[in-house]
Amino acid sequence: MQGTRLDTARIRAARRIIDPVFLDTPLYRCEALEPDLGCAVSIKLETANPVRSFKARGTEMVASGLAETGARPVVCASAGNLGQALAWSGRGRGLDVTVVASRHAPAAKLARIRALDAGVELVDGDFDLARERAAAIARRDGIRLVEDSLDLETCEGAATIGLELVDTGPPFNIGPSFDAVLLALGGGALATGVGHVVKALAPDVEVICVQPLGAPAMTHSWRRRRVVTTDATNTIADGVAGRRPIPAVLNDLLLVADDAVLVREASIIAGMRLLLDHAGLVVEPSAALGVAAILEDRDRFAGRHVVTVVCGSNVDVDAYRRWVGAGRRRGEDSATSSPE
Structure with a gap:
């Protein structure tokens, strides 16, 4: 195509x-x-x-690639599902996952992200503000930013x-x-x-x-x-x-x-x-x-x-x-x- x-x-x-x-x-x-x-x-x-x-189909690809290169820290912005998927895929490959989400995201999604051993940072805004914050963390720390749909x-x-x-x-x-x-x-x-x-x-x-x-x-x-x-x-x-x-x-x-x-x-x-x-x-x-x-x-x-x-x-x-x-x-x- x-x-x-x-x-x-x-x-x-x-x-x-x-x-x-x-x-x-x-x-x-x-x-x-x-x-x-x-x-x-x-x-x-x-x-x-x-x-x-469905999000884990993509995060499996991301986490596999990071594990092959030896990179451990990774950050993403999420409304909840991508974060949970990246946490699941990252935990199985020894990655250090941080998820940035809106403080108004569903509590159940945030709880499951934390249960999968990922760090969670909350912002006082919507998903697009979380995306900006995740990008700032990636720049500051020199780590992989996972951008849903762009990646x-x-x-x-x-x-x-x-x-x-x-x-x-x-x-x-x-x-x-x-x-x-x-x-x-x-x-x-x-x-x-x-x-x-x-x-x-x-x-x-x-x-x-x-x-x-x-x-x-x-x-x-x-x-x-x-x-x-x-x-x-x-x-x-x-x-x-x-x-x-x-x-x-x-x-x-x-x-x-x-x-x-x-x-x-x-x-x-x-x-x-x-x-x-x-x-x-x-x-x-x-x-x-x-x-x-x-x-x-x-x-x-x-x-x-x-x-x-x-x-x-x-x-x-x-x-x-x-x-x-x-x-x-x-x-x-x-x-x-x-x-x-």
């Missing part, structure tokens, strides 16, 4: 480096969701691993999900039958990685990226074909709540995404509720974006076979109960109406 930073041969090689515990995650058609969504839906379950998200390891690690979607043969045989894949869009590692593989190996499959209306920077950037920043974010989907897209990542996204859509908070919550009620899955808001996109545009997906990547389940339990329980108590689901 011309002009992209990603390489399909390197992505195939990544499967030999990533711990098998993060590979070949479940992929199955979830018929129980289909009456509510009006289309065939398959789930790629990236929560069935020790860190409950190719994070994108090509995530891209191995795409191989599992489109490679035919056991145990995954649905590749030729689905015609769209819905990907959560934040910094862009998942979307560019999976999108690259899908477009390289199954070009007729539509790649659709999904962001919350309250964190639209990358979607606006994709639509305008230039970096668009925002002053703030306002969404429960903390895992995708960035304000400042990375130019190189946007360039990769422009090559592989067929569409980028924005969804409302009510639709995200409705998606979380459907995944709980009909798939038995407790997911964080970012992981419900694909279902939210179907809820908001049923006509677009009617009669189609769609794959959604359920990308994480690190969620604050109390917040989850409030979100999922509120609509059930009201006996309403406003997300099923057309978006404003």
Whole structure:
């Protein structure tokens, strides 16, 4: 694929480096969701691993490279999932991991990072402020800064999900039958990685990226074909709540995404509720974006076979109960109406 930073041969090689515990995650058609969504839906379950998200596919690549060179200290900024993944991968390879996060990040994510023996530094701001602080620490101490989505390891690690979607043969045989894949869009590692593989190996499959209306920077950037920043974010989907897209990542996204859509908070919550009620899955808001996109545009997906990547389940339990329980108590689901 011309002009992209990603390489399909390197992505195939990544499967030999990533711990098998993060590979070949479940992929199955979830018929129980289909009456509510009006289309065939398959789930790629990236929560069935020790860190409950897809991020470790990338951090396995990062940590392996650092261990080979003998480098020990490493720092990253994280909304929670990357930090947990880097802590897990680093602990197994003797790395000294520091994670910079917002003081407002979910407490459950911060607790798991600390439990994996990583240091945590909190900032009084959002993810983009944490990113600035992590970069400052790296400059000051002369250590490796892991930048999610900018570092190719994070994108090509995530891209191995795409191989599992489109490679035919056991145990995954649905590749030729689905015609769209819905990907959560934040910094862009998942979307560019999976999108690259899908477009390289199954070009007729539509790649659709999904962001919350309250964190639209990358979607606006994709639509305008230039970096668009925002002053703030306002969404429960903390895992995708960035304000400042990375130019190189946007360039990769422009090559592989067929569409980028924005969804409302009510639709995200409705998606979380459907995944709980009909798939038995407790997911964080970012992981419900694909279902939210179907809820908001049923006509677009009617009669189609769609794959959604359920990308994480690190969620604050109390917040989850409030979100999922509120609509059930009201006996309403406003997300099923057309978006404003």
